[in-house]
Amino acid sequence: MTDTDGTDETDTAVRIRKMHEADVSAAMDILDEYDMAPKTDRDDAERSEIRVENSFVAEHDGDIVGTASYIVHDDTLAETASMAVTPDYRGEGLGYRLQAARLEEMYSRGIETVRTETDRPGTIEWYIEHFGYERVGTNPKKHDFSLSDVDEWTVLELDLEAWAERVDRR
Template sequence: MPDTSEGEVEIRPMRDADIEPAMDLLETWNMAPQTGNTDAERSTIRVDNSFVAEDSGAVVGVASYIVHSETLGETASLAVDPDYRGQGIGYRLQVRRLEAMASLGIETVRTETDRPETIEWYVEHFGYERVGTTPKKHEFSLSDVEEWTILELDLAAWEPSD
């Protein structure tokens, strides 16, 4: 595990220079947007709707969101470098993007995930509710899981739990 004792990992808005390392990190988890493929699970990452975790100049985490309407948002592309897992970076990235969506007036946040441990993490730490499933469009994230679990969060009532 990296030694972060000299400085805390910084959570900050994404910059254009962060796109390539963020895409590389997302590829580690088979979650990189497929640029130019509008039928893909994700076809782009928007710098203005994304945050990164940075440690000594290196991108070690990324989290994005999508605005669907004035009141509906969706999380996208949360990934943390495997060497940095267990340090609360994913939690901090999630809080940052929820705060950003709340500041825009988003009231409901949808999240789709296929990892059982991630589903439990969203439910336990953020108060999401399971609301259904939807088929995947193509292999993305876990290759042996063919559907997403759809979660929803009442962002208007949300308060950080940790």
């Protein structure tokens, strides 16, 4: 569980915390490894910025090794934004911890529905299995972003209240 400042008290080796302005460059580098870095040079960019106030990082010994953020669309709807973990830290549960941190924060803000778009089959199944998302449709990609051989996003939605109830019962 994360504290109100977004830090994770259960693991001192890698901590999940709110992003600081100084973390943006490192976060962009991680996202760029997966061709998921926001693009600022396109009018029709899939993502054009990282909003620090809506972002988290995974930090190990002062190095940023993962990142995740979200976008608020209105009082009850938000969308997850690019999440990635450096290759050396994949498989250690950091993606789960980053996702849980942003879901907890969105829930505390009164968000009821979280939308996620992804083009990675394994990631789609991960969101469904671990968080309770449901497939609700597809959207065409605007340009080459993430997987270049997939031309549409799978749209997933999560009932955040239902997720919070499941988490509280554990």
